[in-house]
Every structure is written in structure tokens, then in C-alpha cells.
Amino acid sequence: QDEVMTSSGTEKALSLLRRLPRVSIGNLGPNPGAHNEKRRGRGIYGGKTHGAGSGGSGQRQNFMRVGYETGNTPFYLRFSYQTYYKGHHLKLSYTPLCMGKLQMMIDTNRLRCDVPVDVTQLMATGLFSISPQQKEGGFMLENEGIDHFKATINIEVQWANEAVIASVERNGGFITTAYFDPLSLTAAIKPVEFFGRGIAIPRRMLPPQHLIDYYSDPKNRGYLADPAEVARERFLLAQKYGYELPDVNASPNKDILLERKDPRQIFFGLEPGWVVNLKDKVILKPTDPELKEHFAS
Amino acid sequence: EHHCIMAQRLFYPTLRNSLRCFGTTPGWQTEAVAVPQAPSAPLILNETSEIDKNVAEVAREAWIETLDPSGENLHVGLIHLHPKVFATYPRLDIIHENVVWQQKYRMVNTSHTKLRSEVRGGGRKPWPQKGTGRARHGSIRSPLWKGGGVVHGPRAFTTQFYMLSFGKRIMGLTSTLSAKFAQDDLKIVENLDMPSDEAGFLEKLCEDRCWGPSVLFVDDCDLMPRNITVATDTINHINLMPVYGLNVYSMLKHNTVVLTVSASQCIEERILHHLNKPDYHLINCAKCYNK
Numbered sequence: 001q002d003e004v005m006t007s008s009g010t011e012k013a014l015s016l017l018r019r020l021p022r023v024s025i026g027n028l029g030p031n032p033g034a035h036n037e038k039r040r041g042r043g044i045y046g047g048k049t050h051g052a053g054s055g056g057s058g059q060r061q062n063f064m065r066v067g068y069e070t071g072n073t074p075f076y077l078r079f080s081y082q083t084y085y086k087g088h089h090l091k092l093s094y095t096p097l098c099m100g101k102l103q104m105m106i107d108t109n110r111l112r113c114d115v116p117v118d119v120t121q122l123m124a125t126g127l128f129s130i131s132p133q134q135k136e137g138g139f140m141l142e143n144e145g146i147d148h149f150k151a152t153i154n155i156e157v158q159w160a161n162e163a164v165i166a167s168v169e170r171n172g173g174f175i176t177t178a179y180f181d182p183l184s185l186t187a188a189i190k191p192v193e194f195f196g197r198g199i200a201i202p203r204r205m206l207p208p209q210h211l212i213d214y215y216s217d218p219k220n221r222g223y224l225a226d227p228a229e230v231a232r233e234r235f236l237l238a239q240k241y242g243y244e245l246p247d248v249n250a251s252p253n254k255d256i257l258l259e260r261k262d263p264r265q266i267f268f269g270l271e272p273g274w275v276v277n278l279k280d281k282v283i284l285k286p287t288d289p290e291l292k293e294h295f296a297s
Numbered sequence: 298e299h300h301c302i303m304a305q306r307l308f309y310p311t312l313r314n315s316l317r318c319f320g321t322t323p324g325w326q327t328e329a330v331a332v333p334q335a336p337s338a339p340l341i342l343n344e345t346s347e348i349d350k351n352v353a354e355v356a357r358e359a360w361i362e363t364l365d366p367s368g369e370n371l372h373v374g375l376i377h378l379h380p381k382v383f384a385t386y387p388r389l390d391i392i393h394e395n396v397v398w399q400q401k402y403r404m405v406n407t408s409h410t411k412l413r414s415e416v417r418g419g420g421r422k423p424w425p426q427k428g429t430g431r432a433r434h435g436s437i438r439s440p441l442w443k444g445g446g447v448v449h450g451p452r453a454f455t456t457q458f459y460m461l462s463f464g465k466r467i468m469g470l471t472s473t474l475s476a477k478f479a480q481d482d483l484k485i486v487e488n489l490d491m492p493s494d495e496a497g498f499l500e501k502l503c504e505d506r507c508w509g510p511s512v513l514f515v516d517d518c519d520l521m522p523r524n525i526t527v528a529t530d531t532i533n534h535i536n537l538m539p540v541y542g543l544n545v546y547s548m549l550k551h552n553t554v555v556l557t558v559s560a561s562q563c564i565e566e567r568i569l570h571h572l573n574k575p576d577y578h579l580i581n582c583a584k585c586y587n588k
Binding site: 007009017020023024025028029030034110125127 | 509
């Protein structure tokens, strides 16, 4: 057994404690500087002032509005816009996920491979934080580590390039790129919190104009692309990169690998319109035909 | 020899669980019959926790004692304690924070002062604004006046409630357990079964073993065996506690802390679970350790 002693600091501390008096409530105290003994300022002589000096408009808290430059056009009004941030509210940023990190998460059992991997599963590892409110779209797979990626998974991310797609498919896996609008993404990354709100699972919105081409392209394995064309592209990519495309029907995880979400679906196994009650462990489904039609469209 | 120890390991837990209901029978006697070796052979509990197995640090060893002094051996066996629970750096400042928190969170301040509007009187302007040579005043109960209201004084029923961060509370427990263990104030006992229910018997036992005047017995289950319950009923400084009641203040208040084997295993499992769970970043644990 390879065992080393605990770090020398801990060893030293514990052996010191053996010779010191018993640790008790009367023995303890805070670290020096932990408690800030602030003295309240009183009058003009005692203690510190309250930051306003003495006398004059400052002490009477007569301040001009923030940004006011005593009459001339202030800086914040001089420039009504700047070109460098044009369209910033439309552009999405994605959390990078290297293939090497993905492989490590799978190897260390941090990421489950017995279910299809999507945003929800990746967020469940606890290693990432996505804030849809800050215009973050989800995950994008990076090239780092594609050479030693060995896992066979069914993964759904928001952005992937050709080399990454090739490395996933070479091992018999499947990759899909899917768009999540901000509301759907908020639900997908924290499902338990979302179910706690007690609202019906919404329909996932279609991508905006500048992204619809990307997700309709079979080369990017877009979720809106024709499955037949995607299969053709898989074959072509295998030829391009020079690997043999493994037969999915022969693999034991065939069902997991072939599972795909509907374009309007956020969670696997749950349809839009359903209300999930985790407390009573019940799913409520709409019965009104109008509602059913709306959610099924 | 190896498979005899394995046999002990297999037999010991199941027998222990089956005898849990019958608190008065000393368990080790029956255990001696089941094991093929001689009854005086010590039992070595080498089981490491399922959660944090691959630890580079060396596990701490502690004797397993028995509360029945009639047997030939005082020490029934040896247990390995996880270093991340029982041999961490003893953060005395975190222990202090925990103690302060335990005392303060339930505090409600009842001290109260009246505001200028609450002090009786003071509605009328004492003298006209101008004409008298005196300073201008609007009310005889303004804070400037003697007998006037207090401006930022204490207001009754102000709670001192706050929650110490989860990581600090975990660290408080591990630091206290480590400090107690380092100072030989942590004892492991196989179970709380005693042959007699007299208070004098227990006091003599504690004195013989140099267990401090105050002793805290911690067990897995909150229904304790009858004998020890009766014995400690009249003694105020020897207390029984289930594992879920374990806290820093109680451990420091009592000179000696005595854990049963199952209690120590339960504590280890729970603390290691919290130290290793993947969403630790949400509960300030990492921040606390980087301090």
C-alpha cells in the first residue's frame, strides 16, 4: 500500500495539540483581524466622520445627479451608441467543452453514459455554469483531445465542428447540434428548479434567422436537418477522415444511441404541455384539445 | 490468517445488527463463539469508507473498547478512522466560529429604547422660533434633549439569527473531531451495552479509564440501551447523544467524547459524502477550504 503521512503542516499541528491544554470553549478565539471593531463617529471631534467631511454641502448630502458635469453635455449623453456592440443582444456565446475533458468525465464516472448526453446531463456534473440571461447558448465541443477520444456516446450539444463530429462518430457514437432558446435552456439546465415552479413544460422555440441555416445543415448534424441526409453525411465524413463507420445495429446500446429529441422537446421522455409534480411524483397532462393541439404543433 | 480476518469481517457486522435489539447481552461474547479463532484475538476493522477510498494519507487507528470491564481484554479490537474526518488540520478559528454561531443563532435581544415619537410628551414646540434668546427647538423629546428619544438604539426582539455556511459547519465538525482525537479525548467503543445500570458503576468506569469528568456518548440509534440510559439519568455531566445531534459545542463542552463503532462509521460516511459531492461549489465548501 502506498501510504504517505498527512501534510507536514497538519502533522505538526496535531502533534502540537497533544502537548497543549485541552481545546475547550474557554480556550478559543477568532483569528487576529477577523472581527473589525468599528467605532461609530460622533460629532466633530470623537471617532471618524461618516465620510462627508465637516460643514458645507457635502455634509448636508447635497449631491448633483450621477454623471452631471456641471452644465456641459455629459459623457454618457455625448455618445448615444457605439458601433462595436452592434447586435450584441443577438449574438450567443457557448461554454467550451474539450473532448479531452468529456473523456475524463466519462472515465471518472462523473458523466453518465447509459443515457443520452444532453445539456441537462452535462450540467448535472456540477462542473459548469451556464446563464441563459447572459446570452449563453449552451455547450460547444472543442478540438482539444479528439485524437484520444474513445467513448461511444449519444451527445447533443449546441455547436460542433467537423473534426469533433468525426471523433465522436468514429467510435460508434452519435452527435446532434440543437438550439435551445433562453427559456428552454433555463429549464433544461436546472430541471428540478423548473419543475418546482409548477408550470407546463414549454415548447422549444426554433432558432433565430442567423442560426437556422446552421441547425438545418446535415454537415453540422443539425437537429432540423433531414435524417437521411445526416446519415449520408456520416458516411461521407468517415470516408473523408478515413475510418470505418461502426454499425449501430450491432452495438449493445442501440436504443440509447438512436434516441433523439423532437425539435420542440426539451427533456427526454417529457413532452411540452406536461406539468411534472416532483413532490407527489405525478405528471399532469393537458386534456383540452386546443391545448393539446398547441403543444403538439 | 487472511481469510480468518475476512471471516471476522463478514460475521461481525451481521451479528452486531441482529443483537442490536437486545441491549443487555454483551455482544462480544456471542461473537467469540461464532469466530473460529480464540476469543481473545483482537478484531481489526480495516473497512475503509466506500466514498473516499484512494486517500494518500495514512488512516488513523483507534482501540475499540468495551463498557463491560468483566471481560479479559479491555480492548476488543482496532478500528481505522478516515484521515479526512479524524486527522484534518484543526482549524481552531473555524471551531470558534461554530461555537459562536451555536450560541448566537438562537439569541433574541430584548433590550429596547424609545424613539422620540414613543417618549411620552414632546408634541408642542417648547418656545417660539424667534424672539427668545434661546436655541430653536421643535420638541422636548428630540434626541438632543435630556430625556429625549434614542436615535439608533436597540429595538426589542432583534434576532441574532444567521446561518454559518455549510462548509464551515462541516469543517467545524472535522476540526473538532481531529482535535479531540489528537488530544486523546476521543474514544471508540463497540456499543453502549453495560452490565449494570448504577450511576456509581459508570462513574467508576470513567474514572478508572481517566475519561474526563464530563463524557459524551454518541451512538448511531437514538434509542439507547436501558442500562446506560438509567445510569446517566441522574448524572448531569455524562450525556447520551444520537449521531444526528453531533455538534461542535457539545463535543467541546464534554471532556471526553465516546463514539460507538457504528456511530463513527455513520459520521465518516456522512461527512465524506458532503466533502465529495459534485455540487459542493454551491455550498461554499471549496471557498472554505481555500481559506
